[in-house]
Amino acid sequence: MGPIPDMMRAVVAEGSGGPEVLRIIERPVPRPGEGEILVRIEAAGVNRPDVLQRQGGYAPPPGASDVLGLEFSGEVVATGPNVHRFRVDAPVMALVSGGGYAEYAIVHESNALPIPAGLSMEEAGAVPETFFTVWTNVFERGRLRRGETLLVHGGTSGIGTTAIQLARAFGATVIATAGTADKCDACTDLGADVAVNYREADFVAAVKEATDGRGADVILDMVGGDYIPRNHEVAAQDGRIVQIAFLQGSKVEVDFRRLMLKRLTHTGSTLRPRSVAEKAGIARALEEKVWPLLAQGRCKPVMDSTFDFDDVAKAHARMDGGEHIGKIVLRL
Amino acid sequence: MGPIPDMMRAVVAEGSGGPEVLRIIERPVPRPGEGEILVRIEAAGVNRPDVLQRQGGYAPPPGASDVLGLEFSGEVVATGPNVHRFRVDAPVMALVSGGGYAEYAIVHESNALPIPAGLSMEEAGAVPETFFTVWTNVFERGRLRRGETLLVHGGTSGIGTTAIQLARAFGATVIATAGTADKCDACTDLGADVAVNYREADFVAAVKEATDGRGADVILDMVGGDYIPRNHEVAAQDGRIVQIAFLQGSKVEVDFRRLMLKRLTHTGSTLRPRSVAEKAGIARALEEKVWPLLAQGRCKPVMDSTFDFDDVAKAHARMDGGEHIGKIVLRL
Secondary structure, eight states, rough: OOOOOOOEEEEESSSSSSSSGGEEEEEOOOOOOEEEEEEEEEEEOOOOOHHHTTTTOOOOOOOOOOSSSSSEEEEEEOOOOTTTOOOOOOOEEEEEESOSSSSSSEOOOOOOEEETOOOOOOHHSSHHHHHHHHIIIIIISSSSOOEEEEEEEEEEEEEHHHHHHHHHHHTOEEEEEESSHHHHHHHHHHHHSSEEETSSSSSSHHHHHHTTTTTTTEEEEEOOOOOOOOHHHHHEEEEEEEEEEOOSSEEEEHHHHHHHHOOEEEEEOTTTOHHHHHHHHHHHHHHHHTHHHTTTSSOOEEEEEEEEEGHHHHHHHHHHHOOSSSSSEEOO | OOOOOOOEEEEEESSSSSSEEEEEEEEEEEOOOOTEEEEEEEEEEHHHHHHHHHTTTTOOEEEOOSOOOOOEEEEEEEOOTTTTOOOOTTTTEEEOOSOOSSSSSEGGGEEEEEEEETHHHHHHTTTTHHHHHIIIIIIISEEEEEEEEEEEEEEESSSOOOHHHHHHHTTTTEEHHHSSHHHHHHHHHHTTTTTETTSOOOHHHHHHHHHTTOEEEEEEEEETHHHHHHHHHHHHEEEEEEOOOTTTOSEEEEEHHHHHHHHHHHEEOOOOOOHHHHHHHHHHHHHHEEEHHHHHSSSSOOOEEEGGGGGGGHHHHHHHHHHOOOOEEOOO
């Protein structure tokens, strides 16, 4: 490792559109401020919000970098004032609100985490976004408890594969939906008790059957559209529905009488605009509850494919195609 | 007080329709079973669900009496096996899933409560339904905290007047909506910081103005219809909307993107079908947290009018008319 250069390569979207709008440009290497660390990135995860941002549908929150990328792994190469936990050379993974598709990035040390034993740098770069998202939505917001049933849509997405493993590890029954027989097999291989091919079966009927008519206690949904009233229908009494995206639209007619009579809780959240302090709270909970599971190999990021940094457009095309199972990662 | 008779007078709806379908009939006096007390009723509260039941829109839950009435006050006149708390002659108020419009009723002793000092029997008969409803929905389900803002629709209803007082007593800012200037005055007299006449002002704009654009942290809604998207609009970041009825319909188109981006929680509940054990849990919380406030006069049921038992049809006509402010009670 040589000295820290002044300039680095980074990916932005020039205009909006398909993977062809992605450009690798030169940017100054950022300097760590109060409480921040500078990381030389080794792997950067590709996530659905990156695709939405590229398509022009998801502007970075105020103050965030316009460089794509919400998570990475790498080594600390410099620290700002009042950094207490991580030193130069420490391997870390981190969640950021932008700037991950680059050779270097800064992050507040509270939003970085050590890399558990047994995880490669590529795997570590694929962890933060989905693990933070699943923890805060399924376990904190959705309050999933041992013995309950989780229904997770998009079971083979990065979010889905993480939700299946964590829910199983914490003693829940897991039902996943996916769009092909192969994807359904991937879900059950990861620990899902039931996988429903939504192209061939009505997930409402399938979940009711699998739960003796009770329904699902927690539903993690990124589909929206007509899934919203169907989620209300398939939720158990006192069920919680957590909305994290709307791949099929967010505007829909619902009869809220069912929500009242079944005492449902419909909520949702997005991770990116949350404050450093809020993300630090999620990081602490993950390190306490989930990092031991990663270290023991009881859960791990499901890796779909790795692309060279120069092939970032190919990585996005892979996600656009929807054939992937698990995480897509850029290698630097 | 003489011996307990075999038969009693009680009110049922013969068919469904206006107040004229109410009939005072003869019924056997019920006998207290395991853990139950028999109460000679002195006052019975009239509630909106009684009107809905009379209109044919709200059948009693399985196992509940077809005699109208969800709350009453009176004196214990007999006890079943394994009753530990209340003895014959004890004055009590109670929440029931039916049977309140009658000379006698049975209730599990865990769903009865002592009458705080300073409350008349008529006032006591007007307490349970609204206090149980407000406690479980605003404080338990909605998690209203000191310093937060509650928006309560229907501020002069039994529920509304109770919610205004309790929210103020627990340190929240309260904004109420009501349909006339007099009703708005009644809301502020009870402690509401702001009252919005919904016929003259848009409550969304009024609440935003009153909260410097923040919105309401908890919204208690019994209106539904187009109030649902407007509640989503006026809710603060991390706001909770609790739905307890739908006076204007429950089917509506909503853009759930706002729910996700603001991390709202939309939930709701009904009290009547809940188990004796669940109602007992609410009763314990009320006795601990709210009964001292009633005893100190820091809150009390707002009494609209009292009708003789024989005038039950007039009492319902008063509620149908919508002119009332606070509770309507039958006196036995």
